[in-house]
Amino acid sequence: MKTEKISEKYSCVATCPMRNVIARFANKWSMLLLVILDEFGVMRFNELSRAIPDISPKVFEL
Numbered sequence: 001m002k003t004e005k006i007s008e009k010y011s012c013v014a015t016c017p018m019r020n021v022i023a024r025f026a027n028k029w030s031m032l033l034l035v036i037l038d039e040f041g042v043m044r045f046n047e048l049s050r051a052i053p054d055i056s057p058k059v060f061e062l
């Protein structure tokens with residue numbers, strides 16, 4: 001009975017739209033990209049890729 005109440009309480013977790021946002025920032029490069037953009041401001045794609053030399057172009061794909 002107690003587990004039923006817990007599952008009802010968190011029933012919207014699986015469909016929460018914030019999960020997509022959090023998942024986007026959970027990979028290993030996202031936070032580094034955000035830090036660089038915060039430091040340097042708006043950057044073109046090639047500038048950003050040169051700022052992190054060990055990042056592959058595949059990381060930039062959506």
